[in-house]
Amino acid sequence: MAAPIELYYWPTPNGWKITIMLEELGVPYEVKYVNIGRGEQFEPGFLKIAPNNRMPAIIDPDGPGDAPISIFESGAILQYLGRKYGRFYPASERQRVEVEQWLFWQVGGLGPMAGQAHHFRGYAPEQIQYGIDRYTNEVNRLYGVMNTRLADRAYLAGEYSIADMACIGWVIPYKNQGQDLGDFPNLKAWHERMHERPAVLRGIEVGKEERARQANLADDKEAQKILFGQRAR
Incomplete structure (x- = not known):
């Protein structure tokens, strides 16, 4: 073993x-x-x-x-x-690129912007409205990108992949980012779909x-x- x-x-x-x-x-x-x-x-x-x-x-x-x-x-x-x-990471080049672009989108965009929204909304020692608005609005834009992407597919790259695993953790605390999933029906359905996977639930419990x-x-x-x-x- x-x-x-x-x-x-x-x-x-x-x-x-x-x-x-x-x-x-x-x-x-x-x-x-x-x-x-x-x-x-x-x-x-x-x-x-x-x-x-x-x-x-x-x-x-x-x-x-x-x-x-x-x-x-x-x-x-x-x-x-x-x-x-x-x-969860396709071997064919075309499918792999599909996964990679959404993985890097998360690493370079969704994660950092959501993290800054968390910081300015919850941890900054003083309320800086510009920072709050800047990052709350950018997360809202990024949620919109995901919502559009998920309009005609169950997962970000079509099939369930590491791209979805990378993104879900940054959508779970949506309230801390000042977002309402009700504004993004496709994203909300994906969020629920992800929570139907036992491994996802086990992973976030660790x-x-x-x-x-x-x-x-x-x-x-x-x-x-x-x-x-x-x-x-």
């Missing part, structure tokens, strides 16, 4: 991408929590795996050439797992109790200093 994949993780939208994928694949994995509110992402051992001091990251002991491999960045991890196991043990980030000033005051080290 293959050794489990080591997953360095904290239950956030980016972390969920990988737990969902691993649950969908049904491969063994071992969760190693990286409490980002306590600065564990800056520990030297973790930085050897993830030089950007961000989770998620993985170590696959059964990597290419039967040698271990470490990978950081959620999109790269999804692509690696999709190639390795031949699932670490729920671990996270519940710490204070709410909106009230935890020390964690906010760690997360929002970072400079080059």
Whole structure:
């Protein structure tokens, strides 16, 4: 039996991408929590795996050439797992490009913009209306892009893929982004469709109790200093 994949993780939208994928694949994995509110992402051992001091990251002991491999960045991890196991990431070039463009759309657009909306709406020490409006409106635009895309297909790239896994975590907290899924009926139907998949539900449950043990980030000033005051080290 293959050794489990080591997953360095904290239950956030980016972390969920990988737990969902691993649950969908049904491969063994071992969760190693990286409490980002306590600065564990800056520990030297973790930085050897993830030089950007961000989770998620993985170590696959059964990597290419039967040698271990470490990978950081959620999109790269999804692509690696999709190639390795031949699932949720098509082999044909045309279909693969279809998946990749929506995966990169999430990595470069939906995630960062939704993250900024979360920050200015919930965590900024003072209410900056320009920031709130800027990012709330941009998330609204991006939701509209997804809504249009999903008008004639069940999933973003046609068939269920790593693109959907990448996006769902950033739609789950839609209320924190100032959005109403009722304004986006196709996106709402996709959101419900995703929640009908048992592996998706299992993936977003990973670490729920671990996270519940710490204070709410909106009230935890020390964690906010760690997360929002970072400079080059």
